[in-house]
Amino acid sequence: MVPSRRSVLLLAATAGLAVLATACGASAGPAPAATGTPRATGGASATTAPARPGTDPAASRDLLAAARSGDAAAVRDAVRRGADLETRDEQRRTPLLLAATGDHVEAAEALVAAGADPDALDQRHDTPWLVTGVTGSAAMARVLAKAGPDYTIVNRYGGTSLIPAGEHGHADYVREVTTNPAVRVDVDHVNDLGWTALLEAVVLGDGGPEHQETVRLLLAAGADRSIADTSGTTPLEHAVEKGQTEVARLLRG
Structure with missing residues (x-):
């Protein structure tokens, strides 16, 4: 059975906390920035x-x-x-x-x-711009870019719009965001789970054509393929483990 996104997030978070506890020689206490717990938004x-x-x-x-x-x-x-x-x-x-x-x-x-x-936050810590990474709408991204959004605002998991786009394999959206000169999204931003857009495209992707193109576009935009997750596993290692042959070929360069 394919694990749900929530299960994957929780497993990654648990692994991250274990690594942190070992490195620090202390028990793993509350660490909101490493657990993937949605950020508090207040007053809805x-x-x-x-x-x-x-x-x-x-x-x-x-x-x-x-x-x-x-x-x-x-x-x-x-x-x-x-x-x-x-x-x-x-x-x-x-x-x-x-x-x-x-x-x-x-x-x-x-x-x-x-x-x-374009930066108004709702109770889920989404903004008009951030939600485009989930919908994958390149057309909406072009419209909202004209409003000059703050590309450093992150969602409830500490991610930019490119990270859910990587997860879903929204290749057209990734192409728009990484080539539109008006857009300034950090392609190597790391979310609270320790994942970049490139990592999510591999770990949560299916290795099919859309995710392959997403990986190719992220690499073309300068994504750092050496950035590993909290357990020290690189995108290439994940791709090999998951049997994503073409994605692995792209990551080998």
Whole structure:
């Protein structure tokens, strides 16, 4: 049976803590940065957040609904009526985050043009930009890049958008992010589990064509193939162990 992502994360975290305890000569106590425990985000309200002063509450509610459904015309109408661009739903998602999650590109374009914040965090510690690494939408990445997001903001596992993209084998997205001169995502960023995008593409990938292309693109962008996980295993060693012949060939260079 193929292990779930959660199982893999927990196993990697446990291994990382064991290595840390051995190296330090101490018992493994609480270490949030090494366990993969989602980062605390604080203060999420149970209901839709009220619109800010000077904005129209009804238009703000309509804006959330329009962004969620991808109705770009309704988005523009709600903005004209005085909607709060940063209004939140019950999970503290803004209209732009809802549009990005649903890959509603035209709606996102309207929101970006109106000045929506690409860095607004929800209760899961996602931002509009970060969620593009999960959806793998190159088109959405191009739209949000125009808003000038902060590429150093990380998700609840301490990762950049490239790391889940590596996991899912979103080759088109990786190509966009690593070749678009407006985007500045660290290709060698290490998350709280000790994994880079390259490691996730191998450890959590299936070795098929999309993951092969993802690995090739990451390497072309300068990804360091020598960065090992917390147990000291390199991407190449993982690929060989998993029987990913073509990925291993790419990693051997």
